[in-house]
Amino acid sequence: MDRKIIDRIVVEKEPDFAREAVNFTSEYFAALSEGKEFFDQASLVKEERYDEDASVVDERYSQLLDYLSSIRKEMPQLWQGKEDLLPLFMLNSENENYDSFAESLFFNIPSGISLADLDVEKFTIAAKFALIDLIQDDLDILAASPEELTEIFGDYQTSDLDFELLIEQVQKLEFTDSQKIFVLDFFINISDYYEKIISSLIEVEKLCKLSFEIIRPLFEEKIKNLDSDSGLKHLNEQWLKRFDFEQISFRRGEDIHLYVSIVRYNGLWLRYSQNFNQELVIGLGLIFAEMLEVSSKSDQRQLLDQKQLNALSDNTRYQVIQILAERPHYAQEIADKLGITAATLSHHMQILINALLIKIRTEGRKVFYRLQTSEIKRLAYSLMSFAEAVERGEHE
Incomplete structure (x- = not known):
């Protein structure tokens, strides 16, 4: 049965700490790739396009700055000696319209799972779906059926790897030869990559949970506003309709889970996967609407x-x-x-x-x-x- 998008939205009451950890890590590796020191962000206002002075905005949302700072300062130590993972977080990141390979992979992990409970089998399945996201091979099919996926990509609901098929799919990527080699190496040595990535990501996730008390009042205020008819109606009228979210008509019988993101505090996005076991997600930055209100x-x-x-x-x-x-x-x-x-x-x-x-x-x-x-x-x-x-x- 078809339902309007506003009737399908389920507001999640807690942050998705696993993906928050991945977002912090992506931010860290982006700074690393540009040769920048990973320092505390001095201001929430990144561009000079606001009617209010940056200091006023920062004072209003000082809790958010404190939260971000408490985690960012620990990142270099947590990822020390793991600079070889940079391509994983940078592949496809130059295209602002797509997730990086790592971001897509961790979007495809089972919803609500803690990184400490993510085993190598689930990690491998998520990586296979991330590869589908990177290929973007058939634009006319918005969401293939499980049978179609199996026919095109093999059995994607198991951790088994068909390397002949894998090589064929990697060749379809719009990447350089060295990037394709990295993707193949990642799958060949996926257990080693899993161990190296997860050990640090678990620590970042712990930091996100520990520091959440700093931001909890602001976060809960946002949830209270959204988890009401007027809050969702305003979000739908002002933004979801403009970005045409209503027209994403596949899987219309399913709920869409709205997560409020802290690290990506100024964004709005819709995320779905070819994995039918993965929920549909709308991501909303903690102060997305508020930042737009003070923007010229x-x-x-x-x-x-x-x-x-x-x-x-x-x-x-x-x-x-x-x-x-x-x-x-x-x-x-x-x-x-x-x-x-x-x-x-x-x-x-x-x-x-x-x-x-x-x-x-x-x-x-x-x-x-x-x-x-x-x-x-x-x-x-x-x-x-x-x-x-x-x-x-x-x-x-």
């Missing part, structure tokens, strides 16, 4: 304009827009017209979706794409205002 509206529009123009600056993505201007298309239709692979198209489509230029519609489990006409018009309006300003200047 004109700067928000300017940043989105820039993001949309950047998305359109690529010739392939511009051609996608031209194709969708004719009518909605299935992904494979677009790939065939452009003469590119589904994996390559997937990269471009995610950038256009992230820029709010296109949106998803579904027919059963089939997915097709159409233009987000309201955003196209807003971008055109912004560009027209520039032209009008030039014309006014020429006549003065």
